[in-house]
Amino acid sequence: MSQLATNKHISQETSRKVLYVHLAPGDNIATCLKDWQVVQANSVNEAQLALDSNRFQVALAHIGKLNDKQRGDLERLVENAPPLNWIALIEPEYLNNDITNELIYDYFFDYYTLPLKDKAPYLCATLGHAWGLGRLREQEDDLRRYREECQMVGASPAIRLVFSQIRKVAGVDATVLITGSSGTGKELIARAIHQRSQRCKGPFVALNCGALPENLIQAELFGHEKGAFTGAHCRKIGRIEAAGGGTLFLDEIGDLPLSLQVNLLRFLQEETIERLGGNETLYIDARVIAATHRNLEAEIREGVFREDLYYRLNVLSIEVPDLKEREGDIELLANFFFRKFTEGRHHRVRGFSRRAIAAMNCHDWPGNVREMINRVRKAIVMSENRLITAADLGLGGTQDQVVPTLEEARNLAERQAIRRSLKKTGNNVSLAAKLLGVSRVTLYRLMEKHQLANVR
Structure with missing residues (x-):
């Protein structure tokens, strides 16, 4: 079994690693990289082993003349590798091949022709630049993952107000009502409140009140005993009971049937429930966060929502702005979702064109953040361009989407x-x-x- 070679001519202080994939006959340039820890692989399989056992920011590949199988293997290697910057080494005569040129253009950060001769210092400088960019990307990815975990994405005054309210509300163990249009991220805000509260180590249990028929919601919320109804073959714990010690999130609370609102009101008042078909009273310590896109005050006037339940839920409230009201956030969110959906994968697309950004800023976003997620994800998969265009996003040509008067x-x-x-x-x-x-x-x-x- 062949072994991966490591260059020993390095300073003990250096920690910069480079993967050197030597796929073509010719001079071995590893000895030219005296300030680098070079991990050499003489085949695609060896390179994959090296990637599995090491963390690299940059890689060199001596590609030379590749047949179809070798080129396919190299493409799969690069596509499946963690994000890193690849630099090609190639003899000048092979640059006359259109397929090779397309390979370099699609997958490589830069390339150098061989033999290196006096270009070795320049290659080392390029490696350093690529390594530094990789480190910055890694730090940005760490920060992005933190933001994603905390759901702190946005910089507009409207969303910063929401972030401030989240911090305040999280420290108070009271019911919360989150209002806003569909697709604005109300559940994400509920999770952010839970993550920052004293209940963060407890469960977060969600139920969409509009997703279940009326005859099932009661059993889902309160649970049931064995034999409580036809098909109840065993005892089932309800969502309220499952949320004990944590947070119960009731999405689309405005869709809760009027006949069940009194049962929820009793739980909010007394913190007790009875399973369907049972007579045991259970004390449940769970915080309730509810959300709706409806105008509950109007529904109270129409007699379809209980006023006493509304005031029990609306102890603390957060109103989530529509995406079109979040000035400056559209480009930030688009780039955030682009990174999220491309992280760890190789894609031809590298981001958004300026015309695509302009089109997004002019779009009304009736579906809010959920619509943006769908458009960005589809564009990443379907685009045949290096930069996503307005047409890729399904927003049409940008000529008609100019800056408004x-x-x-x-x-x-x-x-x-x-x-x-x-x-x-x-x-x-x-x-x-x-x-x-x-x-x-x-x-x-x-x-x-x-x-x-x-x-x-």
Whole structure:
């Protein structure tokens, strides 16, 4: 079995490693890299072993003339390797081959022609530059993973206010109501609250109240005893009981049937439940966080949501802004999801074109962050370009998505402000006018101008 060779001519102080994949006949340049710890592999299989057992920021590959199988093996090696910068070494005569040129263009950070002669110092400088970029990428990935874990993605005033509210709410063991449009990330905010609370070591149990038929929600929430109903062959612990010591997240609480709202209210008041079909009273210590895209105050007036339950849930509240209201966050989020979906994989795409960024900034994002995730993920897979275009994102050509005029921007800002004030006040025009600092007559005129009636 062949062994991986390691260059011994290195300073004891150096810690920079480079993988040298020597696939073509010719001079071995490992001895030229005196300030590097060189791990040499003489085949793709040996290179894979080296990648499995070492951590590299940069790699050299002497590719020479490759047949179809060798080229395919090298491509798979690079694609499956952890993120690192590859530098090609090749004889000049092989650069006349279009397939080889495409291979270098698609997969390599840089290339040098052989023999090196007096170019060795320049190669070492390029290696150092690539190694440094790799370290920066690694640090950024660590920071990104931390942000992803904490769900702290965004820099706009609107989302920074939400982050501030998360920190405040997390320290208080009370029920929380999170409101906002679909796709804005309400469950992520609930998880962030849980992760920062004293209950962080306990379970986080989620239930979508709108995803189950009415006859199943009670059993899911409160559990059931064996024989409680047809098909109940054994005892089942409900979501409330499973969340003991932790947090229960009730998504789309506005979809909870009116007949079950009284049962949830009793748990919030007394912190006790009874399993369906049982008579044992169980004390459950669980914090409840609820979320909805509905206007619960309007639903109270319509008689489809209990007012007493609303006030029990709305002890603390967080309103999540729509993506279009998060000025400056769209590009940041797009790059965040791009890195998330490409990390550890090789893709032809390297990011977004400036026209794609402009198109995203002009898009209204009715599906909010969930829509962005879908568009970015699809574009990464389907794009045949080096940079994702507006068309790849399904946003059409960018010629029609130019910077809006001042009049258009003013109208958009007015619509957003009116919608938010009406939503916050439950369509009470007098209160909304006070929030906006205008008269009722002016607000009515603006509502007519922007064709806004009741906002939900």
